[in-house]
Amino acid sequence: MEASGAGADRQPPKAILTQQEQEIAFNRVVAFTDGVFAIAITLLVLALEIPDEGSEVGTELVHQGDDFFAYLLSFAVLGRLWMTHHRFFASLARFDGPMMSLNLVYLAGIALVPFTSEVLGDYGNESAAVAVYGANLAVVSATFYVQVVYAFRKHLVREKFQPYARRYSGPANAIITVIFFLSIPVALLNPAAAIAFWVLTFAFGRRLIDWVTGVKSIQQPSD
Amino acid sequence: MEASGAGADRQPPKAILTQQEQEIAFNRVVAFTDGVFAIAITLLVLALEIPDEGSEVGTELVHQGDDFFAYLLSFAVLGRLWMTHHRFFASLARFDGPMMSLNLVYLAGIALVPFTSEVLGDYGNESAAVAVYGANLAVVSATFYVQVVYAFRKHLVREKFQPYARRYSGPANAIITVIFFLSIPVALLNPAAAIAFWVLTFAFGRRLIDWVTGVKSIQQPSD
Amino acid sequence: MEASGAGADRQPPKAILTQQEQEIAFNRVVAFTDGVFAIAITLLVLALEIPDEGSEVGTELVHQGDDFFAYLLSFAVLGRLWMTHHRFFASLARFDGPMMSLNLVYLAGIALVPFTSEVLGDYGNESAAVAVYGANLAVVSATFYVQVVYAFRKHLVREKFQPYARRYSGPANAIITVIFFLSIPVALLNPAAAIAFWVLTFAFGRRLIDWVTGVKSIQQPSD
Amino acid sequence: MEASGAGADRQPPKAILTQQEQEIAFNRVVAFTDGVFAIAITLLVLALEIPDEGSEVGTELVHQGDDFFAYLLSFAVLGRLWMTHHRFFASLARFDGPMMSLNLVYLAGIALVPFTSEVLGDYGNESAAVAVYGANLAVVSATFYVQVVYAFRKHLVREKFQPYARRYSGPANAIITVIFFLSIPVALLNPAAAIAFWVLTFAFGRRLIDWVTGVKSIQQPSD
Numbered sequence: 001m002e003a004s005g006a007g008a009d010r011q012p013p014k015a016i017l018t019q020q021e022q023e024i025a026f027n028r029v030v031a032f033t034d035g036v037f038a039i040a041i042t043l044l045v046l047a048l049e050i051p052d053e054g055s056e057v058g059t060e061l062v063h064q065g066d067d068f069f070a071y072l073l074s075f076a077v078l079g080r081l082w083m084t085h086h087r088f089f090a091s092l093a094r095f096d097g098p099m100m101s102l103n104l105v106y107l108a109g110i111a112l113v114p115f116t117s118e119v120l121g122d123y124g125n126e127s128a129a130v131a132v133y134g135a136n137l138a139v140v141s142a143t144f145y146v147q148v149v150y151a152f153r154k155h156l157v158r159e160k161f162q163p164y165a166r167r168y169s170g171p172a173n174a175i176i177t178v179i180f181f182l183s184i185p186v187a188l189l190n191p192a193a194a195i196a197f198w199v200l201t202f203a204f205g206r207r208l209i210d211w212v213t214g215v216k217s218i219q220q221p222s223d
Numbered sequence: 224m225e226a227s228g229a230g231a232d233r234q235p236p237k238a239i240l241t242q243q244e245q246e247i248a249f250n251r252v253v254a255f256t257d258g259v260f261a262i263a264i265t266l267l268v269l270a271l272e273i274p275d276e277g278s279e280v281g282t283e284l285v286h287q288g289d290d291f292f293a294y295l296l297s298f299a300v301l302g303r304l305w306m307t308h309h310r311f312f313a314s315l316a317r318f319d320g321p322m323m324s325l326n327l328v329y330l331a332g333i334a335l336v337p338f339t340s341e342v343l344g345d346y347g348n349e350s351a352a353v354a355v356y357g358a359n360l361a362v363v364s365a366t367f368y369v370q371v372v373y374a375f376r377k378h379l380v381r382e383k384f385q386p387y388a389r390r391y392s393g394p395a396n397a398i399i400t401v402i403f404f405l406s407i408p409v410a411l412l413n414p415a416a417a418i419a420f421w422v423l424t425f426a427f428g429r430r431l432i433d434w435v436t437g438v439k440s441i442q443q444p445s446d
Numbered sequence: 447m448e449a450s451g452a453g454a455d456r457q458p459p460k461a462i463l464t465q466q467e468q469e470i471a472f473n474r475v476v477a478f479t480d481g482v483f484a485i486a487i488t489l490l491v492l493a494l495e496i497p498d499e500g501s502e503v504g505t506e507l508v509h510q511g512d513d514f515f516a517y518l519l520s521f522a523v524l525g526r527l528w529m530t531h532h533r534f535f536a537s538l539a540r541f542d543g544p545m546m547s548l549n550l551v552y553l554a555g556i557a558l559v560p561f562t563s564e565v566l567g568d569y570g571n572e573s574a575a576v577a578v579y580g581a582n583l584a585v586v587s588a589t590f591y592v593q594v595v596y597a598f599r600k601h602l603v604r605e606k607f608q609p610y611a612r613r614y615s616g617p618a619n620a621i622i623t624v625i626f627f628l629s630i631p632v633a634l635l636n637p638a639a640a641i642a643f644w645v646l647t648f649a650f651g652r653r654l655i656d657w658v659t660g661v662k663s664i665q666q667p668s669d
Numbered sequence: 670m671e672a673s674g675a676g677a678d679r680q681p682p683k684a685i686l687t688q689q690e691q692e693i694a695f696n697r698v699v700a701f702t703d704g705v706f707a708i709a710i711t712l713l714v715l716a717l718e719i720p721d722e723g724s725e726v727g728t729e730l731v732h733q734g735d736d737f738f739a740y741l742l743s744f745a746v747l748g749r750l751w752m753t754h755h756r757f758f759a760s761l762a763r764f765d766g767p768m769m770s771l772n773l774v775y776l777a778g779i780a781l782v783p784f785t786s787e788v789l790g791d792y793g794n795e796s797a798a799v800a801v802y803g804a805n806l807a808v809v810s811a812t813f814y815v816q817v818v819y820a821f822r823k824h825l826v827r828e829k830f831q832p833y834a835r836r837y838s839g840p841a842n843a844i845i846t847v848i849f850f851l852s853i854p855v856a857l858l859n860p861a862a863a864i865a866f867w868v869l870t871f872a873f874g875r876r877l878i879d880w881v882t883g884v885k886s887i888q889q890p891s892d
Contacts, residue, residue: 024759025755025759028699028703028755028759029755030251031254031700031703032703032706032707032751034251034254034255034258035258035703035704035707035708035711036707036710036711037255038255038258038259038262039258039262039707039708039711039712040711040714041259041330041334042258042259042262042263042266042334043262043711043714043715044334045263045266045334045335045337045338046266046269046715048335048338050338050341050342050345051342051345051346053345056351057342057346057349057351057352057355058349058350058351058354061342061351061355071331071335072331075327075330075331075334076327079324079327079330079331082255083323083327086248086251086252090247090248090251100752101748104744104745104748104752107710107744107748108740108741108744108748111710111711111713111714111744112714112717112740114714115714115717115719118719119719119720119726119730122719122720122722123720123726126726126727127727128725128726128727128730129726131727132726132730253474254477257474257477257478257481258481260478261478261481261482261485262481262485264482264553264557265481265482265485265486265489265557266485267557268486268489268557268558268560268561269489269492271558271561273561273564273565273568274565274568274569276568279574280565280569280572280574280575280578281572281573281574281577284565284574284578294554294558295554298550298553298554298557299550302547302550302553302554305478306546306550309471309474309475313470313471313474476697477700480697480700480701480704481704483701484701484704484705484708485704485708487705487776487780488704488705488708488709488712488780489708490780491709491712491780491781491783491784492712492715494781494784496784496787496788496791497788497791497792499791502797503788503792503795503797503798503801504795504796504797504800507788507797507801517777517781518777521773521776521777521780522773525770525773525776525777528701529769529773532694532697532698536693536694
């Protein structure tokens with residue numbers, strides 16, 4: 001199978017992984033990804049501040065309303081992103097190196113959320129803080145979109161999900177990413193408007209794309 | 224393979240997940256949940272304070288008695304909640320979207336415990352701190368109850384566990400949640416009484432409901 | 447299938463878990479335990495202090511020698527305990543409720559190590575700090591010993607490992623726990639001696655018990 | 670069942686683990702390793718500092734450019750190391766005790782990265798900080814190399830990967846480790862040069878060794 005000649009001659013036989021070995025390798029990537037999500041979502045709590053000694057506990061906690069809001073918002077955001085990621089990975093047949101690297105870039109954005117969320121909780125009415133959070137969501141959304149497009153192009157997606165290509169890797173699915181990028185300048189003008197923008201996107205984004213592409217999202221047991 | 228007609232025409236064939244794919248998806252949800260529990264329970268330790276330099280280490284540690292109590296109490300609480308959740312999930316046949324969302328709301332309460340526990344450890348004799356901890360337990364208990372009721376209603380529970388509906392999704396099981404909600408005003412009157420209240424609920428809650436409903440809890444290997 | 451009579455009549459049929467369901471339940475306990483170990487061991491790094499601004503980075507890091515020592519010691523301790531736990535769990539056939547509770551108490555001790563380790567790193571030449579670390583190890587060791595004895599008594603251990611009962615659940619195996627408890631008063635007299643004590647126990651403890659009981663430890667792939 | 674004779678008489682029959690038991694034990698080690706990687710990579714975010722109250726959020730975040738650079742660099746480093754480790758472990762047939770201990774030493778280096786990365790982010794233009802980060806990478810690289818050499822020597826690697834011994838456990842593969850060790854004195858002379866050194870090694874290291882040994886890296890699904 002190997003050509004003769006100086007260099008090729010020294011080459012050991014190609015070690016292809018068996019089906020089972022590939023599944024194990026794939027499962028490790030999935031477990032690693034879930035691990036990062038679970039840790040990031042649990043670290044959100046570190047943004048909440050313990051009242052200083054000698055202060056009124058009740059009053060201090062009430063004044064931390066913004067921190068609690070940021071906690072709940074980011075929990076919902078990470079939870080929702082995880083569910084989406086979960087569905088996407090369940091549709092994959094296999095993995096390759098670039099896909100793994102893309103997933104790591106995506107995770108770098110996910111792992112950043114506890115930081116940008118704390119900034120949002122502490123400075124929610126300053127435009128810079130809101131813009132940073134929006135930028136984080138935009139980057140996460142963009143790298144996820146690239147993952148999906150790549151997976152469909154390289155036929156990493158199971159055969160039966162291939163007909164959904166237009167729904168998931170078409171330009172319509174980029175709308176979400178565009179909305180998050182637009183929320184950055186919006187935040188600089190009016191922080192509250194940007195936050196409302198995100199909430200609407202989370203609530204109606206999927207239905208919007210279903211409607212634009214005319215293709216319903218994949219039915220999964222978790223729908 | 225595609226039906227004719229304007230809208231349906233653009234719709235790809237329905238991609239139903241196979242039994243095996245559903246199991247993998249379910250296992251990921253379980254692993255994620257366990258991950259959040261394991262991280263939250265391990266983050267409890269961050270509430271313990273390292274003595275300041277130049278101080279008497281021994282004396283300072285002894286004065287942190289309340290923090291150690293809160294650590295042990297919350298470890299027991301999270302451990303017990305995990306065991307209960309573990310048993311409940313072992314009885315599920317499958318999952319759906321609303322169930323997954325309910326589980327995320329539940330986890331938002333679980334991930335909050337390291338914070339409310341630290342507040343309890345630092346301000347255990349202030350009613351506001353105890354009330355906040357009680358409110359956390361009440362919310363967690365309520366969202367768990369809603370999950371259980373939903374699972375029985377939607378027949379997500381395995382056939383053989385269905386006869387237990389009265390025991391788990393009946394009104395009697397709401398007693399625990401009600402007790403935790405009642406502990407909030409109790410805490411405002413007398414913090415120590417509220418803590419005693421929780422401990423009693425953890426120790427006898429299950430047996431109380433066994434007795435009220437006349438149905439014993441599900442026998443599982445971990446009982 | 448149902449007995450007649452007032453109370454028994456209301457009782458649903460006993461829902462015994464199948465072999466496969468029991469394995470899944472067991473695997474979740476194992477995964478949870480491994481999660482707590484992995485998190486605790488990784489949180490050890492939080493004990494290392496970032497040099498203050500305006501200081502000599504190199505000098506400050508060198509002065510943190512004790513912190514690095516505590517990091518490495520605790521990494522070795524937790525790593526070793528995990529390996530031992532790993533071997534013990536691999537020999538179990540099944541689990542029950544008290545075993546799960548014992549395991550949670552054990553994990554409460556494991557999750558405490560990042561705290562006692564930080565105290566040790568910061569105050570390694572104060573007897574109170576060393577005694578606290580010793581007490582932590584003693585409690586962990588004792589709860590592990592109780593788990594092992596319980597598992598052998600209740601025949602939770604696989605048939606083929608039962609002949610090892612004398613080696614693992616006999617009084618000889620309590621030596622380790624006794625040594626750690628003795629290291630507490632030793633630490634109060636001479637901190638350095640207590641630390642040397644632990645290192646010797648870790649290095650030779652197993653062989654000592656092999657010799658006392660006349661039974662070699664279980665041969666496992668990781669030996 | 671017991672052989673006669675003084676010592677042998679007390680010895681229980683050898684309890685060899687079955688194939689399936691060995692796989693479970695191996696999977697736990699893999700899961701533990703992945704857990705430490707996932708936690709360490711997610712803890713990197715703790716190095717980013719929340720702006721102080723009353724400050725200009727936008728300005729402060731921009732001034733943290735070095736911290737963000739260190740976050741991204743370390744995320745890439747840990748991500749890359751994990752992928753390499755992932756590939757290596759996928760080629761193993763089994764495990765033994767020394768291998769497990771070597772892996773723990775390796776993980777002690779991995780779990781240290783959030784600390785050295787924070788030092789790098791805060792003091793990136795001080796040679797000591799850069800040297801410490803380089804030393805961390807060098808130690809990690811060296812312990813990984815020792816693991817690989819040991820696995821090939823002890824035939825822990827699957828049969829079909831054995832022909833790759835020269836590529837992976839030969840002296841050529843030590844080049845990476847040597848480069849990282851050399852980056853320590855380089856950092857002391859010129860911090861920026863050391864950082865450039867690492868980036869080049871990450872970008873071209875594998876190809877360099879492919880070329881030196883004349884053997885291509887193992888083709889895996891994730892390549």
